[in-house]
Structure formats: C-alpha cells, structure tokens
Amino acid sequence: MQRAMWSAASGMQAQQVQIDTIAHNLANVNTNGFKRSRAEFQDLLYQTLRAPGASSSSVTRNPAGIQLGMGSRTGSIKKLFSQGDVRKTDNPLDLTIQGQGFLKVLMPDGALAYTRDGAFTANAEGQLVNFQGYPLDPPITLPPDALTITVGADGTVSVTQPGQSTPTEVGQVELANFVNPSGLLSLGGNLLQPTEASGTAVDGTPGLDGLGTLSQGFLEISNVSIVNELVNMIAAQRAYDLNTRAIRAADEMMQQLNNMIR
Amino acid sequence: MNSQLYTAASGMIAEERRLELIANNLANLSTAGYRSLRSFFEVYRGVAEKAPPERRAANAAVAIAGTFEVPGPGTARPTGRALDVALPAEGLIAVRTEAGRGYTRAGSLAVGPGGGLIDALGHPVLDTQGQPIAGLLTEPRIEGDGRVFDGENEVGRMLVVRFDADLLVRAGKSLFSARGNDKALEPLDEPELQPGYLEDPAGDPVSELVQLIEAQRAFHSYQKIISLTMNEVNRRAVNDIAGR
Numbered sequence: 001m002q003r004a005m006w007s008a009a010s011g012m013q014a015q016q017v018q019i020d021t022i023a024h025n026l027a028n029v030n031t032n033g034f035k036r037s038r039a040e041f042q043d044l045l046y047q048t049l050r051a052p053g054a055s056s057s058s059v060t061r062n063p064a065g066i067q068l069g070m071g072s073r074t075g076s077i078k079k080l081f082s083q084g085d086v087r088k089t090d091n092p093l094d095l096t097i098q099g100q101g102f103l104k105v106l107m108p109d110g111a112l113a114y115t116r117d118g119a120f121t122a123n124a125e126g127q128l129v130n131f132q133g134y135p136l137d138p139p140i141t142l143p144p145d146a147l148t149i150t151v152g153a154d155g156t157v158s159v160t161q162p163g164q165s166t167p168t169e170v171g172q173v174e175l176a177n178f179v180n181p182s183g184l185l186s187l188g189g190n191l192l193q194p195t196e197a198s199g200t201a202v203d204g205t206p207g208l209d210g211l212g213t214l215s216q217g218f219l220e221i222s223n224v225s226i227v228n229e230l231v232n233m234i235a236a237q238r239a240y241d242l243n244t245r246a247i248r249a250a251d252e253m254m255q256q257l258n259n260m261i262r
Numbered sequence: 263m264n265s266q267l268y269t270a271a272s273g274m275i276a277e278e279r280r281l282e283l284i285a286n287n288l289a290n291l292s293t294a295g296y297r298s299l300r301s302f303f304e305v306y307r308g309v310a311e312k313a314p315p316e317r318r319a320a321n322a323a324v325a326i327a328g329t330f331e332v333p334g335p336g337t338a339r340p341t342g343r344a345l346d347v348a349l350p351a352e353g354l355i356a357v358r359t360e361a362g363r364g365y366t367r368a369g370s371l372a373v374g375p376g377g378g379l380i381d382a383l384g385h386p387v388l389d390t391q392g393q394p395i396a397g398l399l400t401e402p403r404i405e406g407d408g409r410v411f412d413g414e415n416e417v418g419r420m421l422v423v424r425f426d427a428d429l430l431v432r433a434g435k436s437l438f439s440a441r442g443n444d445k446a447l448e449p450l451d452e453p454e455l456q457p458g459y460l461e462d463p464a465g466d467p468v469s470e471l472v473q474l475i476e477a478q479r480a481f482h483s484y485q486k487i488i489s490l491t492m493n494e495v496n497r498r499a500v501n502d503i504a505g506r
Binding site for chain 2 (some may be wrong): 010015043044045048063067069071073075076078177182195210
C-alpha cells in the first residue's frame with residue numbers, strides 16, 4: 001500500500017509538471033518567436049519479485065515474472081522548434097525566419113544569444129537592436145537619411161537615400177543553426193544560449209546550407225496550438241484525478257486493516 | 263484450525279500487490295512508450311492434496327503468479343519532430359547504458375554533443391553492428407526502416423529488436439535489460455518505424471479504474487472474512503461450545 005501511495009504521488013507530480021508546462025506554453029501564445037515545450041516522462045525503478053523465464057521445476061519455466069513499478073518521473077522538458085505562426089506587420093525592421101536558424105544578438109556581457117524573435121528597431125545611432133536594446137550581430141547601422149529599407153530573403157540589407165537612384169547595401173543579416181536546438185538554454189526575454197547539449201553554432205547565410213530565408217515585414221509568433229494545449233490540459237487533469245483515486249483506495253484499504261483489530 | 267484466516271490474508275496481500283501495479287500504471291499515464299502491467303493470480307494448495315476433496319478449498323492460499331504487459335502499441339500521436347519515432351507493436355530501440363545494453367520504447371530521440379544519436383536520457387542509440395550512431399551534423403532524419411540520415415548521407419541503421427517477455431526485465435527509466443543475454447534477442451529487419459510520431463502509453467484508464475475498484479472491494483471482502491472469523495466464529499466457539 002505504501003508503494004501504491006508513493007507511485008500515485010509520483011504520478012501526481014508528473015501531471016503537475018505537465019500542467020506547469022502547458023500553462024507556460026499558453027502564457028506565451030502571443031510571444032514573438034516562442035517555441036512550445038513538451039514534458040517527457042519515464043517510469044521509475046522496478047522491484048523484480050520474480051524474474052521472467054525463471055525455472056519453476058527442472059522441466060518447466062514460469063510464464064511471466066513479477067515486476068512491481070514505483071511510479072514515474074519527469075525525464076526532460078523539450079523545446080519543439082517547429083515553424084510558428086506568422087503575422088504580417090508591414091514594419092520593415094520585422095524579420096521572420098522561414099525554416100531553420102536563429103538570429104544572433106550581442107549581449108552586454110559580450111556573449112552571443114540566439115533568438116527567433118525578429119522584431120528589431122533602430123536605436124539613436126541607427127544600429128539595429130532588439131527590444132532589450134541588444135544589437136544584432138553582425139552589426140548593421142542604417143544611415144540617418146535612409147528613405148526605404150529592404151531586407152532580402154538572403155539577408156542583404158539595403159537602403160535608398162535621397163538623390164540616389166540605386167539602393168546602397170549597408171549590411172548582411174546572418175543566421176546560425178544548431179544540430180540539437182532542443183539543447184539550447186532559455187535565458188528569458190526570447191533569448192537562447194548554446195550549451196554542451198546543443199552543440200556549437202554554425203553560422204551561415206539565409207537560404208544556404210539548410211538555413212531558412214528571411215521575410216521582411218512579418219513576425220513569427222509562437223508555435224503553440226491552443227487546441228492541442230487544452231486537450232493536453234484536460235488529459236493531464238484527468239490523469240491527476242485518477243492518481244488521487246489510487247491514493248484514496250490505498251488509504252481506505254489501510255483503514256480497513258486498522259479496523260480489523262478492535 | 264482457522265485456515266480460512268490464512269487464505270484471506272494471502273488474498274489481501276495479493277490484492278495489495280495488484281493495487282501497487284495499478285498505481286504504477288496510473289502514475290505513467292503520460293509516459294511515452296509505457297505499457298500497463300497486469301497481474302494474474304495462482305492458487306497454492308498446501309497440504310490440501312492429501313485432504314478429502316470437500317476440504318481442499320479451505321486450505322488454499324492465493325498469490326500473484328506473474329505480471330505481464332498489455333499488448334501494444336499505444337496510439338501513435340503526431341508531433342512533427344523529425345527525431346521522434348513511434349515503434350511497431352513488438353519493437354524496442356537498442357541503446358548503450360552504463361550497465362550494458364538497454365532497450366526502450368521511448369522514441370523521443372535527439373542529437374548529442376558529438377553528433378551522435380541519443381535517447382531521452384542521453385544514452386547512445388546503437389546501429390545494427392552494436393556501435394553508437396554518430397555523424398549527425400546538420401539535418402538529422404530517421405527513415406521508417408530505421409536508417410538514420412544526416413541530410414542525404416546515411417550514417418547508420420538503428421538496431422530494433424523484437425520484444426521477448428522471457429528475457430526482458432524492466433529496469434526503470436523507460437528501459438529494459440536482457441539480463442546479460444543480448445544475443446538472444448531477435449533483430450527486426452524491417453522495423454516499420456513511424457518518424458514524426460510518439461507512442462502514447464498502452465492500456466486505458468477505464469480498465470485501470472475498474473481494476474482499482476475490484477482490488478479495493480476484494481480486499482474489503484477478505485478483511486470481512488478475517489473479522490468474521492475472529493469476532494464471530496471464534497467467540498461463539500469459545501462461549502457457546504466451551505461454555506456449555
């Protein structure tokens with residue numbers, strides 16, 4: 001009975017993690033470049049009371065062993081990097097990556113952070129920065145008299161200036177990719193940092209080497225599907241219910257045991 | 263005397279074990295690739311063979327004879343992730359663990375630091391030669407027949423073995439071990455994996471709940487038998503017969 005209670009308790013903890021993950025996904029349904037997470041569970045240890053295939057006599061064998069499990073545990077919470085929904089904004093400094101890859105920004109501590117959030121603005125010096133003010137890497141500075149700004153699918157940034165008939169190229173947006181994006185560490189603020197698990201960043205030009213292309217005037221929102229999250233939430237809630245039911249059953253059985261001796 | 267006490271007590275222990283199994287199944291309602299465990303009971307007769315037929319049942323004891331997993335597979339759910347695989351009913355992925363080979367149905371694979379294919383706990387996934395699959399650098403992809411590609415280059419073929427209830431024991435963390443007898447497991451030549459899908463646990467919550475109620479009620483019945491024996495039968499034997 002003790003085992004049953006602890007198993008069910010571990011199941012309740014697992015479903016709690018499930019609900020926490022779903023709540024986080026739902027809270028970020030409108031966050032630019034957000035990627036939904038998935039909680040993954042594993043069964044815990046087993047007590048093997050009798051191994052399968054053990055001999056029951058010199059000529060016969062037991063058809064099955066006896067294994068009692070001890071519940072479940074959270075294995076990992078994986079980020080899923082499928083393409084998010086895209087919203088048209090008509091802002092020339094909004095960029096969407098169609099396909100794989102991350103934009104790079106330079107953090108104040110000198111390290112690079114990676115993001116799918118393509119909402120950039122020009123700061124007082126004309127440099128492209130994200131909403132925290134971290135500059136895009138490699139840096140791109142717009143001339144103060146720029147009339148129109150064009151970002152090509154391959155990342156070339158060009159501007160037209162007064163009195164010039166042809167656009168001038170002012171920079172190139174680079175993308176980076178990781179062999180295992182799920183291994184990236186979330187820093188908050190839509191930023192991700194490479195880890196041992198993600199591998200090192202492979203820089204490249206948009207549209208080449210399996211990297212996605214850029215679309216100007218669009219923003220990638222999250223890849224959270226509200227319907228899926230709600231269905232998962234109901235399933236998690238019911239599973240939580242069922243585990244409390246197992247605890248109650250174990251509790252009642254123990255109560256009956258105690259009542260036997262009066 | 264009072265052998266029914268021991269019969270009822272053995273029944274209570276067996277039902278307790280059953281409850282523990284059910285609790286474990288319910289705790290794993292979200293564990294990818296998990297298969298529910300069920301139990302079957304057996305009856306021990308003790309000395310009853312020598313007793314006259316009408317007294318045999320009174321000397322019996324019941325116990326769990328074995329646990330077995332419900333046949334799979336569970337529902338394969340689309341995830342859209344290239345390195346998720348749902349396995350066929352009888353298939354298991356071979357991985358290398360600290361304690362020798364392990365086998366798993368949890369198909370949420372990933373690429374590890376050195377470009378190797380790893381399972382959800384970081385164990386290297388093995389190819390048909392028993393070596394870890396490596397060389398994934400840009401676009402990892404798994405085909406339905408178990409071949410693993412990096413872009414257009416084939417880097418290896420996953421070892422998928424057939425489930426064998428006689429050999430495999432559950433080792434926890436969604437792993438099985440073959441008790442040192444890895445060679446005896448039959449590799450599947452055409453594994454028919456489903457990339458982009460993950461397998462839900464097999465076994466439905468409804469039958470778990472029905473079994474839970476069943477175990478609880480049976481436990482209660484055994485408890486009643488014991489109470490009745492102790493409180494009524496023994497009391498009357500002492501008071502009514504001996505008191506005469």
